[in-house]
Amino acid sequence: MAVDKNMKVLIVDDYKTMLRIVRNLLKQLGFMNVDEATDGSMALQLLRNAQYGLVISDWNMEPMTGLQLLKEVRADAKLKGVPFIMVTAESKSENVIAAKEAGVSNYIVKPFNAETLKTKMSSVLGDF
Amino acid sequence: MPGKAVDRDLEQRLSEIRESSGGSVRVDQIGEVVQSLLDSLKGDLTSADLRIYQELEGLAAYIRAAKAEIAQLRPQDIKEHFISSASDELDAIVEATESATNDILDAVEAIEAVAAEAPEEINQKLSDLTTRIYEACNFQDITGQRITKVVRALKHIEDKIESLVKALGGEAAEAAASPDGQPPAFFTHGGEGEQELLNGPQVSAKANKQDDIDALFSSFD
Numbered sequence: 001m002a003v004d005k006n007m008k009v010l011i012v013d014d015y016k017t018m019l020r021i022v023r024n025l026l027k028q029l030g031f032m033n034v035d036e037a038t039d040g041s042m043a044l045q046l047l048r049n050a051q052y053g054l055v056i057s058d059w060n061m062e063p064m065t066g067l068q069l070l071k072e073v074r075a076d077a078k079l080k081g082v083p084f085i086m087v088t089a090e091s092k093s094e095n096v097i098a099a100k101e102a103g104v105s106n107y108i109v110k111p112f113n114a115e116t117l118k119t120k121m122s123s124v125l126g127d128f
Numbered sequence: 129m130p131g132k133a134v135d136r137d138l139e140q141r142l143s144e145i146r147e148s149s150g151g152s153v154r155v156d157q158i159g160e161v162v163q164s165l166l167d168s169l170k171g172d173l174t175s176a177d178l179r180i181y182q183e184l185e186g187l188a189a190y191i192r193a194a195k196a197e198i199a200q201l202r203p204q205d206i207k208e209h210f211i212s213s214a215s216d217e218l219d220a221i222v223e224a225t226e227s228a229t230n231d232i233l234d235a236v237e238a239i240e241a242v243a244a245e246a247p248e249e250i251n252q253k254l255s256d257l258t259t260r261i262y263e264a265c266n267f268q269d270i271t272g273q274r275i276t277k278v279v280r281a282l283k284h285i286e287d288k289i290e291s292l293v294k295a296l297g298g299e300a301a302e303a304a305a306s307p308d309g310q311p312p313a314f315f316t317h318g319g320e321g322e323q324e325l326l327n328g329p330q331v332s333a334k335a336n337k338q339d340d341i342d343a344l345f346s347s348f349d
Contacts, residue, residue: 017229018269111266
């Protein structure tokens with residue numbers, strides 16, 4: 001099934017420049033319907049009020065981290081199926097394992113390039 | 129018996145320190161206790177007493193010397209000038225890189241808007257180039273996170289120095305103060321003449337703006 005590029009994508013990062021970079025890269029990939037949140041709790045609020053086809057989240061944020069957000073999403077009956085990609089500078093094996101155990105769909109280590117973002121999105125959503 | 133009275137005094141003093149300190153004892157308080165102990169040993173001394181007396185006297189001298197050496201390091205200066213200023217400088221780096229990154233992104237978005245009106249082939253080439261710029265701008269997030277870690281480490285060192293200054297007591301804090309109240313030369317290039325004037329970029333909140341410079345410059349006319 002073809003990927004619907006009109007789906008809503010939520011990007012979560014406490015660095016506003018990072019939100020801007022990811023938004024622009026998504027735009028180049030054809031995903032124009034993008035919302036932003038600067039921490040996990042703001043993201044959770046947005047997720048509960050609209051239907052998103054993908055979450056791309058940083059890990060290291062306050063007060064709610066990306067991992068806590070992921071756990072909340074997976075524990076919520078309405079949200080648990082939303083694809084969730086972690087994009088983070090946290091590159092230790094234990095981080096990746098913790099995210100995987102919490103149900104992350106894929107994991108991108110910063111700094112990343114556009115090709116990696118596209119590849120990981122394809123592996124989660126299907127080819128586009 | 130005078131010896132027993134001294135023991136009781138000493139016991140009382142130790143008990144007071146234990147209650148008031150909550151577990152951490154200042155170096156000068158240790159000195160007081162050692163001194164009381166030495167006083168209690170005066171009188172008829174056996175050779176064993178004498179050995180203990182000498183050991184304790186050595187210990188008291190060691191503590192005094194350590195206290196003086198640490199005071200010479202001026203820990204208060206390290207806390208108030210070095211660490212505080214280093215944290216400000218690092219915060220300024222984060223702000224400056226964020227601001228520069230936003231300027232770059234503004235320019236790239238403007239290029240993309242122009243590219244959208246260009247022929248397909250040129251549009252594609254420009255798009256590939258702007259993608260590379262977006263990728264390169266990742267640096268701001270990574271450097272920001274690394275600097276935040278360094279600032280946390282500095283805060284930890286600052287807390288430790290605070291404890292050290294407290295442990296040394298008031299005398300050491302006085303000795304630690306900069307005699308002229310000026311920040312140490314670390315934040316200037318040091319030396320004499322022109323070298324003394326060179327301080328590097330200022331933290332933006334404290335720096336003169338161009339308007340301030342112009343006003344100062346004009347004031348000489």
